[in-house]
Amino acid sequence: MIGAGNVAAFLASSLHAAGHCIEMVYSRTAGNAEKLGKLLNSRYTCNTDDIRAAQGIQIAAIPDEALIKFSEKGLFGKGMILHTAGSIPMSILSGCSSEYGVLYPLQTLTAGRNLREYGVPFCIEAGDEASLERIRDLASSVSDTVYELDSESRMMLHLAAVFASNFTNHMYVLAGKIAARAGVPFEILHPLVMETAKKASESSPAMVQTGPAARNDMIIIKKHLDLLSFSPELKHLYRLISDSIIEAKAENSDSSSD
Amino acid sequence: MIGAGNVAAFLASSLHAAGHCIEMVYSRTAGNAEKLGKLLNSRYTCNTDDIRAAQGIQIAAIPDEALIKFSEKGLFGKGMILHTAGSIPMSILSGCSSEYGVLYPLQTLTAGRNLREYGVPFCIEAGDEASLERIRDLASSVSDTVYELDSESRMMLHLAAVFASNFTNHMYVLAGKIAARAGVPFEILHPLVMETAKKASESSPAMVQTGPAARNDMIIIKKHLDLLSFSPELKHLYRLISDSIIEAKAENSDSSSD
Structure with a gap:
């Protein structure tokens, strides 16, 4: 070894x-x-x-x-x-x-x-x-x-793993930061974190997406962006990921209505 | 009801x-x-x-x-x-x-x-x-x-939950898309998804972060950005989240060396 x-x-x-x-x-x-x-x-x-x-x-x-x-x-x-x-x-x-x-x-x-x-x-x-x-x-x-x-597919899969694990874990890090502003420890989010992972693993993640972006709920999205005014970086990330969810939902409903 | x-x-x-x-x-x-x-x-x-x-x-x-x-x-x-x-x-x-x-x-x-x-x-x-x-x-x-x-804290916690669940789930969606390009079903990522969630719930997500951004491995990050040239949107997200991880790591090591 x-x-x-x-x-x-x-x-x-x-x-x-x-x-x-x-x-x-x-x-x-x-x-x-x-x-x-x-x-x-x-x-x-x-x-x-x-x-x-x-x-x-x-x-x-x-x-x-x-x-x-x-x-x-x-x-x-x-x-x-x-x-x-x-x-x-x-x-x-x-x-x-x-x-x-x-x-x-x-x-x-x-x-x-x-x-x-x-x-x-x-x-x-x-x-x-x-x-x-x-x-x-x-x-x-x-x-x-x-x-x-093969090597090329493995490299692409490694990239997929970065999204599934490293980026996901970073979302937990950011969630913990935001929860701290609510005066609540990250622990309160554990059941949500585990259930989200399990649900995605037992079904297809695209099919089980919930939340304001998936509902295209602009009122809540606007509220959340306001709450994030303490961090331009988080605000930018929130907007970008929400846009990406909205787009993925649109693609998904396009293909399911085919 | x-x-x-x-x-x-x-x-x-x-x-x-x-x-x-x-x-x-x-x-x-x-x-x-x-x-x-x-x-x-x-x-x-x-x-x-x-x-x-x-x-x-x-x-x-x-x-x-x-x-x-x-x-x-x-x-x-x-x-x-x-x-x-x-x-x-x-x-x-x-x-x-x-x-x-x-x-x-x-x-x-x-x-x-x-x-x-x-x-x-x-x-x-x-x-x-x-x-x-x-x-x-x-x-x-x-x-x-x-x-x-109280209402204000609950609203902030709801926002934290969006990161911990909706955004996380979207990372799974994107990982699934990328894995498909490697010819591999999302199923291969299930153990990684579950272990990532569990590890973050049993420790602190900031402490267990792994991957190229956490290591500040610019060679792999550059490779991944090249692999993502099929999607400007994914490329942009990859760059932004990686930057955010690098920044969080820096903050974390600052505070732990205090």
Whole structure:
């Protein structure tokens, strides 16, 4: 396992729990390598020479810039090389080994969280059929949901995930800020946040949209813009997202009346 | 119960299940009144004269414009009058009865959904102490979470709820559109959507933010903007929300290093 961050720790622990042996953990930072290595009963190192001596499957779960550096400098060992990045094409590994591919976990990974409840879908890709089979076996051993996806589609899906997760989470951040102005803690919004996510996951998000923009309720929208006069930035975002909802509703009713 | 839409149906069913008797259901549309009335073993009507003859607690769960019309035309009966609107001040009811207040369910309500899993917090307000007690009893009989909130704070909280729910849901809509361009159904994003909501609800959304904007990763942000060239609207939204995340991160690290 090359890396000891959130993605590396999640993958290594999942593979370990599924009965795979993690031979070695590498991290640039000795302390991180040691911590994850001890957890998995693995050797650990912060020396790239140890990677070059490796022979098994090497999973590079490291930041994009580090991955590019590893590929360019030929720091990988022999055997199959996988990366885990959403937006880096698989081809970056083509000069590093005859067996290579991608193992991309489509989930927001934070240390210490138990991910069993909702699971982690994997998107896989490989340089040849035999590698694809090995990667599929690996992914299937830790997840029920494995999609084969080429680099371009994976990059587009990564972008979709930014909307579904990072941007969504930012809406929570902004909601918390606004709730604070009402003297109310973010906690009061938890049931709303969970029900909104669940409803969208059990139906189609476009079909269950509610609220002033979906109703094209200009009186409330105007009131909300007035309430946001404390922040030109929030006001601008409110207007833009509301316009986008109104437009999406119009598209949706156009297509459903076809 | 005045109204037979999603909010009215939810409130009436919850109160009914908690042992309250719903004497009458009114809806402008006879069919809707009948449907909900039969479900609750209540009388049903589409004649406002029947409301004027009423004496018990009247809950107006109707659109904002209808609520304004009911108040102005004095269409309510005797007894306590409550409205359920997030952005209408309680004072609109002050001329309608000596007992009045607000019972605002802070949840996204869609017909047919079971809301027991996450629950529904209520925000209440009343014209006097005695009414407040009665409203608190009513709300507590169907929810574990009851907040007392004045009209101005409730309006601000309603705005926060728009960010936490409507805008969030719209991010899912956009994510689904983008995923479709990758040839992948929205379903693949369900675990991400649920985990993002849960993580934000178990921690603080600002603390768990991940993704390119939170890392200030300009290379990926630039790549994503390129991928969005098919839609100037999405590109603009991406840029604006990313800027807002970068700014929030900066504020957050400022305050945490204080």
